[in-house]
Amino acid sequence: MRSDFWFFCPFRVRYAEVDQQGVVFNGVYLTYFDTALTEYMRALPYAYLDEVKATGADFHTVRTVVEYKAPIHFDQEIEVAVRTGRLGRSSITFALAVFGEAEDEPRSTGEVVWVYTDQTAHKPVPVTETLRSLLLKWEGAKIAAV
Amino acid sequence: MRSDFWFFCPFRVRYAEVDQQGVVFNGVYLTYFDTALTEYMRALPYAYLDEVKATGADFHTVRTVVEYKAPIHFDQEIEVAVRTGRLGRSSITFALAVFGEAEDEPRSTGEVVWVYTDQTAHKPVPVTETLRSLLLKWEGAKIAAV
Amino acid sequence: MRSDFWFFCPFRVRYAEVDQQGVVFNGVYLTYFDTALTEYMRALPYAYLDEVKATGADFHTVRTVVEYKAPIHFDQEIEVAVRTGRLGRSSITFALAVFGEAEDEPRSTGEVVWVYTDQTAHKPVPVTETLRSLLLKWEGAKIAAV
Amino acid sequence: MRSDFWFFCPFRVRYAEVDQQGVVFNGVYLTYFDTALTEYMRALPYAYLDEVKATGADFHTVRTVVEYKAPIHFDQEIEVAVRTGRLGRSSITFALAVFGEAEDEPRSTGEVVWVYTDQTAHKPVPVTETLRSLLLKWEGAKIAAV
Numbered sequence: 001m002r003s004d005f006w007f008f009c010p011f012r013v014r015y016a017e018v019d020q021q022g023v024v025f026n027g028v029y030l031t032y033f034d035t036a037l038t039e040y041m042r043a044l045p046y047a048y049l050d051e052v053k054a055t056g057a058d059f060h061t062v063r064t065v066v067e068y069k070a071p072i073h074f075d076q077e078i079e080v081a082v083r084t085g086r087l088g089r090s091s092i093t094f095a096l097a098v099f100g101e102a103e104d105e106p107r108s109t110g111e112v113v114w115v116y117t118d119q120t121a122h123k124p125v126p127v128t129e130t131l132r133s134l135l136l137k138w139e140g141a142k143i144a145a146v
Numbered sequence: 147m148r149s150d151f152w153f154f155c156p157f158r159v160r161y162a163e164v165d166q167q168g169v170v171f172n173g174v175y176l177t178y179f180d181t182a183l184t185e186y187m188r189a190l191p192y193a194y195l196d197e198v199k200a201t202g203a204d205f206h207t208v209r210t211v212v213e214y215k216a217p218i219h220f221d222q223e224i225e226v227a228v229r230t231g232r233l234g235r236s237s238i239t240f241a242l243a244v245f246g247e248a249e250d251e252p253r254s255t256g257e258v259v260w261v262y263t264d265q266t267a268h269k270p271v272p273v274t275e276t277l278r279s280l281l282l283k284w285e286g287a288k289i290a291a292v
Numbered sequence: 293m294r295s296d297f298w299f300f301c302p303f304r305v306r307y308a309e310v311d312q313q314g315v316v317f318n319g320v321y322l323t324y325f326d327t328a329l330t331e332y333m334r335a336l337p338y339a340y341l342d343e344v345k346a347t348g349a350d351f352h353t354v355r356t357v358v359e360y361k362a363p364i365h366f367d368q369e370i371e372v373a374v375r376t377g378r379l380g381r382s383s384i385t386f387a388l389a390v391f392g393e394a395e396d397e398p399r400s401t402g403e404v405v406w407v408y409t410d411q412t413a414h415k416p417v418p419v420t421e422t423l424r425s426l427l428l429k430w431e432g433a434k435i436a437a438v
Numbered sequence: 439m440r441s442d443f444w445f446f447c448p449f450r451v452r453y454a455e456v457d458q459q460g461v462v463f464n465g466v467y468l469t470y471f472d473t474a475l476t477e478y479m480r481a482l483p484y485a486y487l488d489e490v491k492a493t494g495a496d497f498h499t500v501r502t503v504v505e506y507k508a509p510i511h512f513d514q515e516i517e518v519a520v521r522t523g524r525l526g527r528s529s530i531t532f533a534l535a536v537f538g539e540a541e542d543e544p545r546s547t548g549e550v551v552w553v554y555t556d557q558t559a560h561k562p563v564p565v566t567e568t569l570r571s572l573l574l575k576w577e578g579a580k581i582a583a584v
Contacts, residue, residue: 322468
């Protein structure tokens with residue numbers, strides 16, 4: 001439901017994103033999710049790219065899930081909602097949902113899991129305190145994993 | 147593991163599929179999965195497109211999962227393995243895995259769920275007997291859901 | 293130059309659109325162009341999809357050209373400018389350009405040619421009077437081909 | 439015509455590449471072209487990636503042209519033909535064509551222009567002698583620009 005989210009990223013479906021069945025191709029949802037996550041970070045506001053340069057670590061996507069409930073079509077205006085579902089030591093699990101205009105039930109839901117990874121050692125490293133604080137501030141203490 | 151699969155679809159990673167981190171973009175895996183499923187159907191051999199025309203039903207993708215374990219890179223030769231994990235009345239759950247050349251451990255695993263859907267009534271309909279028989283022949287009776 | 297155009301469609305470069313060289317992949321420009329053309333039609337305002345349904349004809353892209361002058365990068369805000377360069381009986385030649393924020397010189401220029409085509413006979417048919425009038429109104433009589 | 443080419447790169451059209459009109463989306467042709475150029479380099483054989491590392495220079499695409507003459511569809515087997523049309527000091531102009539199976543007339547033709555560019559100075563540099571010799575061997579002296 002819409003009320004589960006505070007962040008929404010608007011998209012208008014591009015012709016290139018629609019397949020022969022006249023609906024958005026299943027893989028394109030992950031481009032929407034990835035783009036919405038970039039905007040969510042900007043909204044926190046978390047300077048993702050600056051931190052990546054400063055820390056030598058970067059987020060790797062380790063898991064994605066998409067549930068397709070109702071189709072979306074060419075030229076349709078949609079919103080991709082993002083919230084943090086679980087904040088681990090090195091990992092963040094985002095919950096996402098795709099809403100049509102003025103709709104309360106999502107046409108799609110999904111999950112993206114990021115792991116903060118040292119780019120030299122290729123090992124998980126703790127999420128920065130800056131990001132952790134921002135996520136807790138916006139999403140509440142309930143997201144923190146023990 | 148490789149030995150869990152009998153079907154493999156080869157790909158060579160295209161430059162357009164690789165992102166700024168020098169690895170295949172997460173959403174591109176779903177294009178690989180979708181393409182491998184087309185080839186799996188051909189290998190059964192199941193005349194997917196002819197059946198869609200004949201029955202007025204078509205498969206809708208209702209769920210996708212991708213687990214990213216090790217990256218794949220530009221120009222790398224990979225194989226996407228497919229098997230049927232569960233055969234329901236209207237739904238088929240495919241298990242997929244991405245292998246590097248001569249590698250036994252997958253670089254990625256995933257799942258795609260299809261539901262056979264009447265295109266007029268937008269309701270699930272039973273998978274055709276032809277496809278059911280082919281899947282049971284190749285994958286064994288263990289895949290059939292009660 | 294910016295002053296050659298009255299219509300601009302904003303984009304922010306998505307991560308999925310950038311390749312290993314850290315710049316937008318060459319083929320992605322055609323998705324930008326196609327999307328900008330959709331918005332240009334809406335701005336005229338021309339009800340493209342309604343006309344396609346009413347006339348049984350549709351535009352086919354018969355030629356695209358892209359000149360890449362300076363790269364564009366992840367997260368960069370750009371504008372794709374569109375104008376009609378030449379209006380034939382059945383064909384329309386659009387001139388396009390990609391501008392960085394507050395830049396006067398384009399980072400890319402290009403051309404897209406559409407032919408209005410009957411979907412049954414697969415033959416070119418005249419552009420509708422509605423669209424012809426709108427294009428002449430916005431772009432001036434100089435675009436009309438003899 | 440087929441006989442204008444010695445190199446052909448096979449593709450089978452993926453579902454993700456087809457749009458609502460049931461034909462390959464116009465921008466996807468540039469992914470086919472780019473991929474076919476990678477295979478053409480391999481066929482010469484030119485170790486593109488090794489040379490890029492050794493020289494600190496890389497090819498930039500500065501111009502692409504696609505002419506769409508007849509559509510291509512989902513699951514269709516096509517071949518993308520490549521030859522070098524013109525070999526300049528720093529630039530190479532490739533001519534490309536898309537053929538259906540056993541067809542002599544192309545469904546699409548196009549052009550891609552590469553400029554060999556120093557990655558530090560961002561200036562054009564001469565194409566390596568290795569590549570120049572290979573291209574002249576395969577394509578004949580007629581391609582060399584004065």
